[in-house]
Amino acid sequence: MSDDPLIDAAVAVRANAYAPYSRFHVGAALRCADGRIFVGCNTENAAYPEGICAEGGAIAAMVAGGGRQIADIVISGGGDRACAPCGGCRQKIREFSAPGLTVRMVGPQGTPLLVRSLAELLPDAFGPEDLA
Numbered sequence: 001m002s003d004d005p006l007i008d009a010a011v012a013v014r015a016n017a018y019a020p021y022s023r024f025h026v027g028a029a030l031r032c033a034d035g036r037i038f039v040g041c042n043t044e045n046a047a048y049p050e051g052i053c054a055e056g057g058a059i060a061a062m063v064a065g066g067g068r069q070i071a072d073i074v075i076s077g078g079g080d081r082a083c084a085p086c087g088g089c090r091q092k093i094r095e096f097s098a099p100g101l102t103v104r105m106v107g108p109q110g111t112p113l114l115v116r117s118l119a120e121l122l123p124d125a126f127g128p129e130d131l132a
Helices: 005-014 054-064 087-095
Strands: 027-032 037-041 070-076 102-106 112-117
Touching: 005 027, 005 037, 005 070, 005 102, 027 054, 037 054, 054 070, 054 087
Parallel strands: 070 102
Antiparallel strands: 027 037, 027 070, 102 112
């Protein structure tokens, strides 16, 4: 366990992932603006493109709980390489945060591997303000 509850939540929920095809478990935890923490894990499906990414699951849980703003996010993947969010998840994260959001990626034991701003992960992003 680390001294960071968000890292601990991402690492813990990773164990719940349903990944019988890739065997690659991912957990995500986010803190919304009011301080509540929401988690998600990848959930694969035999119809491969129908799976749910960990980040999308955490965002859906936040929205279901009434949250609308991501203040912090941690993604825990397997191995010693950072598990960066896929393109679709980068856009989902952008929907509920500003480009300056810090995205932390940690290993399966919570070891910090990579830290990037959302703007670095998704440069020149299209966001809700573009539809105003």
